[in-house]
Amino acid sequence: MTASLQFPDAFYWGAATAAHQVEGNNTTSDWWEWENDPAPKVAPAEASGEACDHFHRYRDDIGLLADLGLNTYRFSVEWARIEPRAGEFDQTALQHYGDVVDTCLERGVEPIVTLQHFTLPAWVAHAGSWTNPDMPGYFSRYTRRVVERIGDRVRYFATINEPGNMITRGYLGTYPSPPFVRDLTAFDAAADGVNTSHRHARDMIKQIAPGARVGMAHALQEWHANPGGEQIMLWARELHEDRFLTACQDDDFIGVQTYTRVHINVPRIAAPLSAALLRSRFLTQSVLLPVLRQQAAAVSPAAQAVPADGIRRTQMGYPFAPDAVEVTARRVNALFPHKELLITEHGVGTENDTERIEYIDHGLRAVHCMLSDGLPISGYIHWSLLDNYEWWHGYRPKFGLIAVDRTTQQRTPKASARWYGAVAAQNQLST
Ligand code: BGC
Numbered sequence: 245m246t247a248s249l250q251f252p253d254a255f256y257w258g259a260a261t262a263a264h265q266v267e268g269n270n271t272t273s274d275w276w277e278w279e280n281d282p283a284p285k286v287a288p289a290e291a292s293g294e295a296c297d298h299f300h301r302y303r304d305d306i307g308l309l310a311d312l313g314l315n316t317y318r319f320s321v322e323w324a325r326i327e328p329r330a331g332e333f334d335q336t337a338l339q340h341y342g343d344v345v346d347t348c349l350e351r352g353v354e355p356i357v358t359l360q361h362f363t364l365p366a367w368v369a370h371a372g373s374w375t376n377p378d379m380p381g382y383f384s385r386y387t388r389r390v391v392e393r394i395g396d397r398v399r400y401f402a403t404i405n406e407p408g409n410m411i412t413r414g415y416l417g418t419y420p421s422p423p424f425v426r427d428l429t430a431f432d433a434a435a436d437g438v439n440t441s442h443r444h445a446r447d448m449i450k451q452i453a454p455g456a457r458v459g460m461a462h463a464l465q466e467w468h469a470n471p472g473g474e475q476i477m478l479w480a481r482e483l484h485e486d487r488f489l490t491a492c493q494d495d496d497f498i499g500v501q502t503y504t505r506v507h508i509n510v511p512r513i514a515a516p517l518s519a520a521l522l523r524s525r526f527l528t529q530s531v532l533l534p535v536l537r538q539q540a541a542a543v544s545p546a547a548q549a550v551p552a553d554g555i556r557r558t559q560m561g562y563p564f565a566p567d568a569v570e571v572t573a574r575r576v577n578a579l580f581p582h583k584e585l586l587i588t589e590h591g592v593g594t595e596n597d598t599e600r601i602e603y604i605d606h607g608l609r610a611v612h613c614m615l616s617d618g619l620p621i622s623g624y625i626h627w628s629l630l631d632n633y634e635w636w637h638g639y640r641p642k643f644g645l646i647a648v649d650r651t652t653q654q655r656t657p658k659a660s661a662r663w664y665g666a667v668a669a670q671n672q673l674s675t
Contacts, residue, residue, distance in 0.1 A: 248672040249612045256354060256623025257668030258316025259309055259645055260589055262361035262405065263325075265632040266298035273324035274369035274422045275362070275635075286420045289638030296630050296648045301655075302344050308646060308655060309629055310351035312665030317348050318588060318625045320358035320405065324365040327386050338393045345394045356588070356625070357398050358461060359387055359445060361405040362635070364422075373423050374411065374437035375430055383441040384448045395453030402499050402588060403445045406463035407438045408484040416483070418536045420636050426533075428525045431483070439491035446495065460492055461499030461588040464572035466565065469508045472515025475522050476532055477508040489579060497622070498576050499588035502569040504562040510535055559593035559641045566592070566606035570614060577619050584620050587611060591627030593634070593641035600645075600660040608673050626664060630655070 413421035469477035631644035
């Protein structure tokens with residue numbers, strides 16, 4: 245007889261997307277501007293273009309999600325569409341997202357709405373993005389318009405997606421990303437800008453929709469260091485994660501997004517240096533950032549090929565580590581006992597769909613183990629519903645449960661989609 249792992253009643257079983265990665269033609273955004281810059285300093289692999297044309301095909305896509313057996317759809321609303329010029333709100337775009345929410349509800353699907361997922365309106369970027377002191381005001385004005393439109397029927401809002409990834413990439417240059425700044429002082433200002441914007445948005449949401457549950461979706465990895473590298477690893481983790489987690493003390497939930505584990509290898513010469521010195525601007529920029537950038541380059545899909553170190557890797561080049569989510573969720577739970585945790589992303593870039601099933605299976609076992617220990621995890625949302633635009637890597641990495649033909653836009657659910665949908669529909673995982 246096969247035993248099975250039972251999940252709690254009303255568990256959220258979902259899949260996620262982000263506007264810029266699936267909608268297509270996000271023409272008034274900073275990313276679109278970069279992707280289409282004829283002479284960029286560094287170019288993305290390809291432009292997003294029509295993406296998955298989800299802007300027009302969302303009904304069918306939500307239908308597919310529901311037919312698979314999932315009950316939750318996490319998606320983002322696009323600020324650049326809603327406010328394409330400062331203070332000018334596009335009613336058609338607002339209506340569109342109202343329709344997306346209604347489509348979810350008609351299909352018995354819980355909509356989880358992210359307000360900002362990496363992209364900004366180009367006008368916001370030109371005005372200084374996250375370091376502009378007006379940013380929290382801009383963000384909460386935009387938030388107000390969105391929540392006035394959909395706040396009566398959306399239970400969960402994630403204000404900002406992966407602030408740590410977004411700001412370390414954009415302001416420390418760990419990966420190429422707008423606004424292409426490389427400076428610790430600017431990073432500090434941008435991180436403050438994100439955290440303040442988050443708090444203002446949260447207050448705004450609560451004012452309009454007091455029952456809504458509000459949080460951020462955090463990129464959290466399992467961190468390791470070489471002997472002597474611990475202090476600098478803690479500093480790297482603080483820049484990527486803790487700086488933003490600590491701003492979430494008063495949030496209703498923490499969104500956990502874990503893809504892999506990270507090994508920091510710093511020169512041993514750094515080991516005897518005091519934590520304070522390691523955190524100085526000079527050493528951060530001269531020791532830590534080269535280590536992080538080198539690591540980013542080493543894990544790029546292009547550099548991946550056959551790894552010399554024998555470590556099993558995903559299509560993104562980083563280690564295959566589905567159960568790293570257990571380390572991160574337990575860490576967050578220790579920081580914020582009793583706070584609701586939602587696995588807002590977990591997924592794998594692979595052409596091998598059997599490997600995706602393995603990845604989800606291992607992730608769900610880890611989640612179940614934490615549930616058995618009493619961790620308040622309310623759902624698991626897989627990244628991603630569709631094969632989509634993987635930022636600077638273009639369309640090569642395949643994260644989707646559903647394949648998308650790049651010429652015809654035809655959708656084909658993969659075996660992993662059917663497998664995962666059946667787990668969700670039965671609310672249990674066979675062992
Ligand atoms: C992001 C997604 C991205 C995914 C896979 C997360 O960091 O939120 O936008 O596509 O990881 O790399």
